Amino acid sequence: xxxxxxxxxxxxxxxxQNLRYLEEVIMCEGPQTIAAMIxxxxxxxxxxxxxxxxxxxxxKRLLDRHGILLxxxxxMAGFGRTGKLFAFEHGDIxxxxxxxxxxxxxxxxxxxxxxxxxxxAAHFDKNVFWGGLTYNAHNFALQTAxxxxxxxQEEKLVERAAAMEPMxxxxxxxxxxxxxxxxxxxxLGLFGIMEVQKNRRGEPIAPYNGSHPAMxxxxxxxxxxxxxxxxxxxxxxxxxxxxxxxxxxxxxxAILDRGLEITDAAFED
Amino acid sequence: xxxxxxxxxxxxxxxxxxxFYSWAAQGSVDPLPVARAEGSxxxxxxxxxxxxxxxxxxxxxxxxxxxxxxxxxxxAIDEHLLYVYPGTATEARARVxxxxxxxxxxxxxTFFFTSAAPRPMRTRSGPPASTPGARRSSPATARTTxxxx
Numbered sequence: 001x002x003x004x005x006x007x008x009x010x011x012x013x014x015x016x017q018n019l020r021y022l023e024e025v026i027m028c029e030g031p032q033t034i035a036a037m038i039x040x041x042x043x044x045x046x047x048x049x050x051x052x053x054x055x056x057x058x059x060k061r062l063l064d065r066h067g068i069l070l071x072x073x074x075x076m077a078g079f080g081r082t083g084k085l086f087a088f089e090h091g092d093i094x095x096x097x098x099x100x101x102x103x104x105x106x107x108x109x110x111x112x113x114x115x116x117x118x119x120x121a122a123h124f125d126k127n128v129f130w131g132g133l134t135y136n137a138h139n140f141a142l143q144t145a146x147x148x149x150x151x152x153q154e155e156k157l158v159e160r161a162a163a164m165e166p167m168x169x170x171x172x173x174x175x176x177x178x179x180x181x182x183x184x185x186x187x188l189g190l191f192g193i194m195e196v197q198k199n200r201r202g203e204p205i206a207p208y209n210g211s212h213p214a215m216x217x218x219x220x221x222x223x224x225x226x227x228x229x230x231x232x233x234x235x236x237x238x239x240x241x242x243x244x245x246x247x248x249x250x251x252x253x254a255i256l257d258r259g260l261e262i263t264d265a266a267f268e269d
Numbered sequence: 270x271x272x273x274x275x276x277x278x279x280x281x282x283x284x285x286x287x288x289f290y291s292w293a294a295q296g297s298v299d300p301l302p303v304a305r306a307e308g309s310x311x312x313x314x315x316x317x318x319x320x321x322x323x324x325x326x327x328x329x330x331x332x333x334x335x336x337x338x339x340x341x342x343x344x345a346i347d348e349h350l351l352y353v354y355p356g357t358a359t360e361a362r363a364r365v366x367x368x369x370x371x372x373x374x375x376x377x378x379t380f381f382f383t384s385a386a387p388r389p390m391r392t393r394s395g396p397p398a399s400t401p402g403a404r405r406s407s408p409a410t411a412r413t414t415x416x417x418x
Contacts, residue, residue: 044327076327085372094375101385102328108338112383115369121379132355135384140342140351142361142382147341149368151331191327223301228311229322239323241309243332248309252322 011052019058031066036097041087044076047235048186048193056091069096069120075112079103080152080242083162083189090188096120106148111141157242161189167246168192168238171253181205181263183234192238194256199268204234214266218259227255277302277314306333 007017026034041056043049063070072095077087080103088095097120101112116124135141152158165187172185172194183197183204196215198205206212210233219231230237236256240249275283281302290298304314309332311319324330331338345351350359362382370378 079330081327081330086374089374094377098373098377101383102326103330106331106335106338107325107328108342110385112385113369114381114383115373115377116379116381118376118378133384134355135352136355137357137359137362137382138352138384139359139361140345141384142359142365143345143348144338144342145365146361146368147338147345148331148335149365149372150341151335151337153372154337155331157331223319226317226319227322228301228319228325237323237327239327241321241324241332242330243335244309248320252320255320 011054014052015054015058018052018055019062022059023062026062026066026068031068034066034068036069036071037063038071038073038099040073040077041091042077042082042188042191044191047195048188048191048237050087050186050188051091056088056093060093060095071095071097071099073099075099075101077191080158080161081189081191081239083158083165085158087188104148105141105145108148109138109141109144111138111145155243161242164242164244164246164249165189167249171249172238175253175257175260178257179260179264181260181267187238190238190240190242190244193235194238196234196236196260196263198266205263205266206234208233212266214263217262221259221262222255225255225258227252227259280314308332308334 006014007021008014037059039059041051060070070093072086072088074086074088078098078100079085081087082090084090086098086100088098094117096117098115099112100115101110104113105111168187168190169185172187172192175194176182176185180200181196181198183195183202185194186192196205196218197203198212206215212234215231215234218236222229222231222236229239238252240252244252281300284300285295285298289295290300301311301319302313302315303311305312306321306329309321311321311333313319321329321333345361353359365382366380369380
């Protein structure tokens with residue numbers, strides 16, 4: 001993690017301390033005032049951050065104990081990105097509600113969805129759902145989703161993302177070994193990110209919400225050299241389509257390999 | 270006016286003059302011109318091939334312009350049922366609901382369909398990622414902002 005106030009040194013400690021802290025907040029606010037808690041099972045845009053081992057199971061137990069529903073936001077992490085259909089499956093839980101979009105139609109047309117557990121759905125057998133929208137269940141979007149889900153199943157793209165993970169990690173390790181400006185890296189399925197540092201102490205080259213001239217130059221280099229990705233703060237994303245070939249994946253990391261000479265030059269020793 | 274016959278400079282200029290870009294001070298927008306996208310690549314109008322290493326906004330999971338999906342979309346258009354109001358039953362609605370219930374683990378068996386990915390307001394976590402194309406201004410002053418999810 002980029003700026004790591006520590007809840008502990010091990011996953012077990014981090015999980016325990018996080019959940020203890022959360023329970024204190026719940027008790028302070030009053031569990032009866034909280035209908036649900038929404039999480040990204042793997043935090044996406046803020047840095048591809050999977051939770052510590054055991055956290056999701058502990059969270060679900062804690063929320064169940066207090067009668068609070070768990071909503072998992074799978075908009076970004078869902079539909080195979082992490083090598084499972086939904087990222088919450090890495091934690092062996094099933095939430096009460098799941099939200100999804102993006103991969104549901106691969107963005108060919110806009111469509112989102114909310115999945116309800118039987119218990120939540122049953123509540124609305126007799127109670128009115130006071131909500132709706134003009135484009136609810138848009139037929140063309142659903143026809144597109146049907147075709148996209150068909151391709152995902154036929155081409156086993158969820159399994160493919162999991163199978164490609166070791167190759168992406170190997171490419172990241174190769175770059176990390178070659179470039180002193182690489183701080184750390186991680187990926188789950190084909191959900192990946194690399195972090196850039198400015199010195200041997202491991203300080204990020206740019207702070208939260210900030211930038212650094214070398215990162216701006218890196219972004220320009222990537223664009224000029226035919227690689228589209230997000231460059232932000234001290235990080236850049238590695239989230240190719242789940243259909244990417246091994247050669248294409250290598251091509252992407254080869255461009256990054258050359259680009260990282262820019263951030264190596266900004267390394268302060 | 271046919272976009273395919275428009276020169277790249279005119280296309281960029283009209284986009285900047287008459288359309289509004291997200292997450293950006295309009296004066297500093299530098300949009301990436303794109304004419305076509307297939308598989309893992311985008312293609313600029315001038316023929317530059319760009320490897321998509323972020324699936325755009327982490328969303329084009331099956332790659333761009335998958336031929337089977339394009340064929341299904343064309344066939345869907347010929348069925349003449351693009352939109353009907355939400356109180357209807359349609360075959361696509363029936364099939365996607367049942368398929369998602371089958372694919373999703375546990376007892377996630379009922380699905381409500383919306384029109385897009387949500388855009389939650391986000392506090393303190395800052396502005397969205399800068400793409401090679403879009404720059405933002407004064408990020409340090411952004412206290413509350415939404416970000417693409």
